[in-house]
Amino acid sequence: MTSDPGPAPRGAVDPDDAEVGRRFAAGDEQALALAYERWAGQLHGMAVRAFGPGPDAEDVTQQTFIAAWTGRARFRPDQGPLPAWLTGVCRHKIADTWARRDRQRREAEAAVSQAQAAPAGGTTPAVDTAVADRMLVLEELDRLGQPQRGIIELAFFADLTHAQIAERTGIPLGTVKSHIRRTLERLRNRLEVDGAALPA
């Protein structure tokens, strides 16, 4: 379109999502702009859902794209579509923000209790176990291969039953079930090894 006043030639046909993903992985700057064009609204919608409109949500969206771009070597186009990967990065940024808030809360509480002549034994303000667990689980999800990761993400984040996952993915029901079991066991082990001990 010769009438397009855009600063960069874009070609007659926009690349499809898979092509954007491949170019993103290859470091094509135009692909970052295209990814933002196509998916920033969805990702910002997630951030706004978690934090409401405002600086925290904007920071999450911004950090998501920056981290995705600088960490693009970790994006594998053959392992899933770019928007799904960006969504995973966004989950990390949301969890990071919760963790930062939790840390700030604990530091504030610690400062208050010190100012009030801390009781003997100096109790440590409780770490929010859920906040810490969340980061560990998201990190472990990043280490999963396919189809395990896709399967557990449909269960966790799309709220599908194992039967619906089998139908959606075309993977046999028994295979879906055993992947779910093995993945949950792996996540449990990770939490038991690296997570905070749960209150008895």
Added chain:
Amino acid sequence: MPHCQPEQLALAALHETLPADDAAHLASCAQCRSEVAALQRAVDAVAIPELAAPATAVPPPPAVWAAIAAATGVTAAPRSEDSATSVAAAPTPAPVADAASTDGRVLPFRSRRPRLLLVAAAVAAGAAVGAGAVAALNGGDDPELVAAVGLDPLGEESASGRAEVVVREDGSRALQVDLDAPALTDEYYEIWLIEPDVVEMVPLGVLRPGTQTFELPTGIDLEAYPIVDVSVEPLDGDPTHSGVSVARGVLDS
């Protein structure tokens, strides 16, 4: 009964409903319950609405892209930000989520967190087919057509059709449905009226390919239940929506 299979315990940790004998065993077995609880810790940590698949898109303010460009040194710009000073900037293409969230086929009505995800589905359905609804008035003694809507296939389904709301001479209303869909074995089609946020729904009956008429409950407010939904139901004796919708339309009243 022996202990539950590990696969069943994992499904229980995901809050899925277990077969009756597994559920009964679980209720009476502390060992199995403790296993479920251990597996559930990861589920509870991340299977929360805030981390669910993207639902509603919200355009970020221009400062967000500006910060990204500054941090990455990228000079290309999204079209939506090309002319940040112009209100009439080129519209951002509709965001496309990953396949998991755009495929409208599976709607987890029986799930533990239905509202969040189903709202997105309802919005999508409304956007896609709301414009297809028409209202028309006929004179004469025939049933009066008051609304009609095309039933559009969801996802890659091949089911489609049309639904018409008619008022008969005695004032009663009916939904006439014309369904074009493959015949099913061991499953059946059911037709529903559903409210916009897809929580409340009214089943109208069992549907088969072809033309059929369903009585509308007296007094039902079609503005409150505008979504005409065709589901595929397994023969499992469960009267609730299976969550598998194959065609939909939204009555525009």
